[in-house]
Amino acid sequence: MTAIVSVKNLRKSYAGGFEALKSVNLEIAEGEILALLGPNGAGKTTLISTICGITSPTSGTVTVGGHDTQKDYRAARAMIGLVPQEISLEPFETVRASVQFSRGLFGKPRDDGKVDEILAQLSLDDKKDRKIMTLSGGMKRRVLIAKALAHEPRVLFLDEPSAGVDVELRKDMWAVVAGLKASGVTIILTTHYIEEAEAIADRVGIIAKGEILLIQDKAELMAQMGKKQLRIDLAAPAAEIPAALAKYALHRAPDGQSLTYTYDTKGPRTGITTLLNDLQNAGLQMKDLQTQQSSLEDIFVGLVKEE
Amino acid sequence: MNLNAVKTIYVHEMRRFQRTIMQSLVSPVLSTSLYFVVFGAAIGSRIDQVEGVSYGAFIVPGLIMLSVMTQATSNASFGIYFPKFTGTIYELLSAPVSFLEIVAGYVGAAATKALFIGIIILVTAFFFIDIQIAHPFAMLALLVLTCISFSLLGFIIGIWAGNFEQLQLIPLLVITPLVFLGGSFYSITMLPPVWQAITLFNPVVYLISGFRWSFFGVADVSIGMSMLAITVFTTGCLAFIWWIFRTGWRIRQ
Structure with missing residues (x-):
């Protein structure tokens, strides 16, 4: 340049x-x-x-x-x-x-x-x-x-x-x-x-x-810095996160209707496939899936806060 | 040399002058005419000749100087203060112009306005009083130099001033007394000896004396001294402005 x-x-x-x-x-x-x-x-x-x-x-x-x-x-x-x-x-x-x-x-x-x-x-x-x-x-x-x-x-x-x-x-x-x-x-x-x-x-x-x-x-x-979020809407509300899914650091919505999984797009594995498998095995029915890219704002706030 | 910039600043300032023509031109002419009527005609008729010149004629050079000095100072100080006030000075500071070009534009315009006013007052004087000019070229040269040097002083005041009150302060508290006490309306030989000596510290005395000499061939101090004084004053102002731009005093952080 x-x-x-x-x-x-x-x-x-x-x-x-x-x-x-x-x-x-x-x-x-x-x-x-x-x-x-x-x-x-x-x-x-x-x-x-x-x-x-x-x-x-x-x-x-x-x-x-x-x-x-x-x-x-x-x-x-x-x-x-x-x-x-x-x-x-x-x-x-x-x-x-x-x-x-x-x-x-x-x-x-x-x-x-x-x-x-x-x-x-x-x-x-x-x-x-x-x-x-x-x-x-x-x-x-x-x-x-x-x-x-x-x-x-x-x-x-x-x-x-x-x-x-x-x-x-x-x-x-x-x-x-x-x-x-x-x-x-x-x-x-x-x-x-x-x-x-x-x-x-x-x-x-x-x-x-x-x-x-x-x-x-x-x-x-x-x-590089972007994190993506995967939101899983459940068919029936989950009262709590099943023990089998504890390793995924899931976030449960207060009403139990959805779970949110945050993953790094730059990582070698996103872990989505195994998560979805384990979800099935734990007996949770999925209704819908959504992913969301974090905005520059999230990156910015993260960086300035770190300082 | 960015001549376009000099021209642009000059034209811009002269346009402002046109917009405020009443205030810029008519008011000094009116107030000077009043001086002529009061001091020249009314009071002057009771006063004998001063140094062989009728009092009405004697005050003409002083009155021109009084107006020119105050107008040059206030025009130039306002010219550079206004961009500071509105914030548009950012443009001058970021433009490819040198300090000399900025000064040439602003001071040139302020001096031109003051010169106009001086000449108009002179022309007005002819209507009231019978006067002859002994040394017309010296008169013009002194008038132009005074316009320039007091515009330079005004430029410094405009840079220094932090608000409109300060902008008026120096002209009011320093220049007006110096001009009035500088022999605009009297010959300094009319003062008691002690005051004559003190008066010699007033730079305006030399300007008015020199200017009066160009009209009547008589002066309180020698014309050489007058020229020296105005040269020293102009150089001093220029040096100070150069220092302002070098250090950024009051304009550049």
């Missing part, structure tokens, strides 16, 4: 001694969508701010497209677009003027056609001449994205894009992200909605207390 963003031994500590980032190493491949998942205060925003130049690192290096973000900040920053977590916009500006401002600030010549194209992409074409203060929260967030895209960046950082956004807009945003990925833009987003990471990311990084605990291909991560 060719890394477009490369973070090496990045540390950030504040004057009070608080270590927001503890030696973070991260390589982001060109064209991928990376979701950084973590609880509040994990260091997600600090990491993004440091890469984008808003916060100065205490030590360590960051390169974007091979350009050091400290020594060669012009070339590095010209490649980056940032959508901040907070809605930070000038209330009296029009949508279009605000996006044009961003484009110029990043050194690109004025191009009204390009700006209109970006606004259309975010369904803002009918709001172009409106003052930002007259827009709804969701629309303002779209304006932030339009501003970040105004200079046609190669790498886009989205800091909590779904915070305070309704379901519909979130789905729209995912569509925009998918479209950007298709055009070759690398996307890094932070979120604490696991659903979001699961829906759009190629890779998932889990960050807590200033450290990246894990970073892995999403499907691989879920396959």
Whole structure:
């Protein structure tokens, strides 16, 4: 993989001694969508701010497209677009003027056609001449994205894009992200909605207390760490788990109507066949079987709890 | 050099100026006209000539300086404080721009506004009082330099200020007294000797004196001293802003 963003031994500590980032190493491949998942205060925003130049690192290096973000900040920053977590916009500006401002600030010549194209992409074409203060929260967030895209960046950082956004807009945003990925833009987003990471990311990084605990291909991560559950609905309720089945660590539903068996998909044997045989031998009649894959959320909660 | 960014910031700030044209342009012109009426016409008619110049004419350079200095400071401080207040400063910090480019954009726009106001006041003055400008080029140069240096000072105040109250504090508590006591309405030779000596520590004295010299050819301090003072002041502000961006003081954690 060719890394477009490369973070090496990045540390950030504040004057009070608080270590927001503890030696973070991260390589982001060109064209991928990376979701950084973590609880509040994990260091997600600090990491993004440091890469984008808003916060100065205490030590360590960051390169974007091979350009050091400290020594060669012009070339590095010209490649980056940032959508901040907070809605930070000038209330009296029009949508279009605000996006044009961003484009110029990043050194690109004025191009009204390009700006209109970006606004259309975010369904803002009918709001172009409106003052930002007259827009709804969701629309303002779209304006932030339009501003970040105004200079046609190669790498886009989205800091909590779904915070305070309704379901519909979130789905729209995912569509925009998918479209950007298709055009070759690398996307890094932070979120604490696991659903979001699961829906759009190629890779998932889990960050807590200033450290990246894990970073892995999403499907691989879920396959490797995923546990599956098998629920067996019984024809007649079982008063207790028969002694012959004690070795399976079954969980009996309070009403006795079903038993749940948890197994590891990555293990050499799942034990399902013998379980079903033993169930038959113990005289329990099965009515139905269901399996369920654990979600990224279960993995995440498990990992952060372990810490 | 990211010239597009400089232009973008400059145009953006000038647009804000257009939106608030009443407040930006009309109010300083109105208040200065009131000064002319009160000090120039009403009170001035009872005052003898000051250093061979009628009092009405004598206060013109001082009044222009008073407006230019306060306007440059408040425009520039608001210009950079507002993005801090709305949070849009994130964009400036993450953009491929150097400190010099940010300063050129904001200070350039604030200085342009102040210059406009200065020239409009000068034109207004012609309607009230008969004046001649002895050294027009020196006058323009001093006016431009004052616009720039006080915009730089305003930029520093805007970065320093943590709220709107602090934004008003320095102009109110420091700049206004320095300007009023800097000889806007009198020649410092009219003061008792002790106060004359103390006044020489006021940097504004040198600016107003130099500016008045460009009109009437008379000054409280030598024009060389005036030029030196404004150069030192401008360089000091620039050095301080350079330090702000280097250390990230009040803007970058």
